[in-house]
Amino acid sequence: xxxxxxxxxxxxxxxxxxxxxRLLYAAEKLFCQRGFEGTSxxxxxxxxxxxxxxxxxxxxxxxxxxxxxxxxxxxEKIQGHMKTIEQVCARPDATLEDLLRELVRPTMESALRGxxxxxxxxxxxxxxxxxxxxxxxxxxxxxxxxxERLAAAFRQLLPGLEKRAAWRAVLTFESLVMHPxxxxxxxxxVLPGFTVKEITEQIVRVGAAGLRSCLKGTAE
Amino acid sequence: xxxxxxxxxxxxxxxxxxxxxRLLYAAEKLFCQRGFEGTSxxxxxxxxxxxxxxxxxxxxxxxxxxxxxxxxxxxEKIQGHMKTIEQVCARPDATLEDLLRELVRPTMESALRGxxxxxxxxxxxxxxxxxxxxxxxxxxxxxxxxxERLAAAFRQLLPGLEKRAAWRAVLTFESLVMHPxxxxxxxxxVLPGFTVKEITEQIVRVGAAGLRSCLKGTAE
DNA sequence: ACAAGATTAAAACAGTTGTTTAATATGCTC
DNA sequence: GAGCATATTAAACAACTGTTTTAATCTTGT
Numbered sequence: 001x002x003x004x005x006x007x008x009x010x011x012x013x014x015x016x017x018x019x020x021x022r023l024l025y026a027a028e029k030l031f032c033q034r035g036f037e038g039t040s041x042x043x044x045x046x047x048x049x050x051x052x053x054x055x056x057x058x059x060x061x062x063x064x065x066x067x068x069x070x071x072x073x074x075x076e077k078i079q080g081h082m083k084t085i086e087q088v089c090a091r092p093d094a095t096l097e098d099l100l101r102e103l104v105r106p107t108m109e110s111a112l113r114g115x116x117x118x119x120x121x122x123x124x125x126x127x128x129x130x131x132x133x134x135x136x137x138x139x140x141x142x143x144x145x146x147x148e149r150l151a152a153a154f155r156q157l158l159p160g161l162e163k164r165a166a167w168r169a170v171l172t173f174e175s176l177v178m179h180p181x182x183x184x185x186x187x188x189x190v191l192p193g194f195t196v197k198e199i200t201e202q203i204v205r206v207g208a209a210g211l212r213s214c215l216k217g218t219a220e
Numbered sequence: 221x222x223x224x225x226x227x228x229x230x231x232x233x234x235x236x237x238x239x240x241x242r243l244l245y246a247a248e249k250l251f252c253q254r255g256f257e258g259t260s261x262x263x264x265x266x267x268x269x270x271x272x273x274x275x276x277x278x279x280x281x282x283x284x285x286x287x288x289x290x291x292x293x294x295x296e297k298i299q300g301h302m303k304t305i306e307q308v309c310a311r312p313d314a315t316l317e318d319l320l321r322e323l324v325r326p327t328m329e330s331a332l333r334g335x336x337x338x339x340x341x342x343x344x345x346x347x348x349x350x351x352x353x354x355x356x357x358x359x360x361x362x363x364x365x366x367x368e369r370l371a372a373a374f375r376q377l378l379p380g381l382e383k384r385a386a387w388r389a390v391l392t393f394e395s396l397v398m399h400p401x402x403x404x405x406x407x408x409x410v411l412p413g414f415t416v417k418e419i420t421e422q423i424v425r426v427g428a429a430g431l432r433s434c435l436k437g438t439a440e
Numbered sequence: 441a442c443a444a445g446a447t448t449a450a451a452a453c454a455g456t457t458g459t460t461t462a463a464t465a466t467g468c469t470c
Numbered sequence: 471g472a473g474c475a476t477a478t479t480a481a482a483c484a485a486c487t488g489t490t491t492t493a494a495t496c497t498t499g500t
Contacts (some may be wrong), residue, residue, distance in 0.1 A: 019447085035350055037257040041488060056489060122349050129346045129402060130255055140409075147410060167410050168422050175399030176392065182349060188389050189360075190367060195450050202388050206430030213429035214422075239477085261458060272480055276459060 020058045022048040027065055028073075031121040034128055036066060066127075071138055073120050078142045085153050096157040096211060100204045104177060108196045108203075113183045121181050158215060165214045172210060176203045242268040247285055249294075252339040256286060256347055262326060286347075291358055293340050298362050305373050316377045316431060320424045324397060328416045328423075331401045341401050370426045385434045392430060396423045 026047035030039040041062055048054070059065040081103065088099045111118040150173070151166040159207050161169070180187055180199055187194055246267035250259040261275050261282055268274070279285040301323065308319045331338040370393070371386040381389070400407055400419055407414055 017447085035257070037255070038350070040486075042486085051447095052488090053449075053490080055445090057447075062488065067293050125402070126346055126349045130258070145286075164411065168418075171399070171410060172396065172422060172426050173405065174336070175395045178393030178399060182345070187391060189364075190391060191384065198388075202392060202434075205433050206392050206426075209433035210426030210430040213425050237477085260456075271477095272458090272481075273460080275479090277477075282458065426464085 017058070018052055019048065019050045022050065022064065023054060023058060024069060024072075028069055028116070028120065031066065031069070032116075032123045035123070040160050067136075070124065070136070073117070074124075074139055075141055077117060078146050080147055082146060085149055089153050089156055094157060095153070097204055097208050099153060099157060100173070100207045102198065104203050104207075105196065105200045107177055108180065108200050111184050112196055118181055125178075125182060154211065158211060160215055161211075169211045169214055173207055232245050237278070239268065239270045239274055242270065243274060243278060243285065244292075246290060248289055248340065250337070251286070251289070252336075252343045255343070256282075287356075289372050290344065290356070292357055293337070294344075294362055297337065298366050302366060302369055305369055309373050309376055314377065316374070317424055317428050319373060319377060320393070320427045321420065324427075325416065325420045327397055328400065328420050332416055338401055345398075345402060374431065378431060380435055381431075389431045389434055393427055396427050 023044060027039070027044045030043050030047060033039075034043075042052055044062075044065075045052050045054055055062060055065055059068065084102055085099070088094050088102050091098070107118075147167070147170050151163075151170050154166045154169050155161045155163075158166075158169075180203075187199065191198070243264060247259070247264045250263050250267060253259075254263075262272055264273050264282075264285075265274055276307075277283060277284055279288065304322055305319070307323050308314050311318070367387075367390050371383075371390050374386045374389050375381045375383075378386075378389075407419065409411075411418070
């Protein structure tokens with residue numbers, strides 16, 4: 001989904017009012033901890049140190065606040081990862097492993113650090129599984145563009161890869177990256193003392209071998 | 221996680237009182253639709269056609285009702301899948317592809333049909349990401365046993381696979397299976413008209429190639 | 441210094457939440 | 471039929487929900 005788009009640029013609310021930004025920051029923190037329904041407007045305003053009415057004053061409603069947060073974080077990180085793909089694909093000697101590694105490593109570092117973005121991903125997946133807010137056109141478009149770019153990159157690095165096979169490859173790669181982010185507590189139980197490097201290399205190795213196997217296999 | 225454990229035995233609440241069973245069934249339906257927090261005790265009792273007090277009378281609390289549902293469904297399906305592994309591994313000519321396929325196909329059929337168990341998986345993942353109820357010892361033990369059996373099966377079908385590599389393989393395989401269940405609406409957007417067979421063969425092909433690549437690769 | 445607008449504050453709004461109470465109904469054994 | 475445990479009911483409980491209102495305060499330009 002949107003997991004692959006990530007950087008380490010935490011908490012860069014820049015524009016407009018101060019309490020407005022404190023509200024965004026507090027909401028992000030609490031939403032990630034307790035989910036959308038589990039967080040009350042009073043919780044948010046208390047964390048932000050302002051009055052209950054502030055949420056409705058600045059955002060109109062609790063849902064609108066969520067939407068703004070969502071779109072902000074998503075487009076931030078999509079842009080970052082598009083750039084990574086461009087950079088790797090521009091190198092004439094780039095391999096499939098190079099691309100996978102450069103996409104996976106920072107993601108896994110973020111997940112193990114448990115920093116903002118990995119918490120945000122979990123929160124967004126949680127709410128997406130809920131599809132409380134229906135289909136989000138803006139998000140869909142962003143994700144679609146990112147997937148399209150990634151599929152093209154796969155076809156460049158894996159000559160002969162059919163179009164539909166490339167789309168399948170994108171989804172498969174997403175599977176491999178999403179899982180550790182969502183369940184990394186379990187990883188620590190199953191693979192005690194696992195490192196960023198171990199999990200990154202596992203995904204790169206399996207991803208590369210798996211994607212290459214899409215070349216020859218019968219499509220359907 | 222617990223995705224791999226699934227059968228098509230829907231709605232077999234057998235024991236005890238009638239309204240108690242109707243409560244379990246109604247709660248499962250509504251929890252899957254709207255989540256735990258999104259479902260009120262009044263919703264459940266209305267769906268079950270009984271009084272509001274019934275939930276607390278039979279289960280003590282809304283949370284206890286959730287726990288009973290959770291453990292029931294989980295152990296049901298874990299058992300079913302353990303049996304599948306036994307059956308495949310007993311065949312002298314069994315291949316890795318055979319095992320993966322027999323584990324994946326019914327899972328994908330269930331997900332595409334959108335039947336009870338796939339909805340339950342989504343619900344459980346949603347709540348697990350929330351870790352509202354802390355670590356569940358019963359669930360952890362069940363999952364651990366299943367993972368252990370699956371790792372052993374991988375080592376049988378892939379001679380030379382190291383122990384830790386087998387654990388990594390289990391998690392990786394789980395990644396591949398979990399993703400389509402959680403996001404199969406997206407699959408329909410990215411791969412229009414995709415079939416159970418296409419997605420099953422993709423997972424089996426990538427899974428087998430990926431797992432075999434764990435044989436020679438440097439572990440860490 | 442004063443008016444205009446943006447921002448904060450306390451309080452109340454109308455609903456909903458999970459749970460409990462006390463009363464009633466039902467089915468059973470003796 | 472009395473006694474008893476189980477099951478069901480309507481009503482009330484206190485706490486919490488997102489939002490709105492109304493008033494007070496602060497900031498800014500003139």
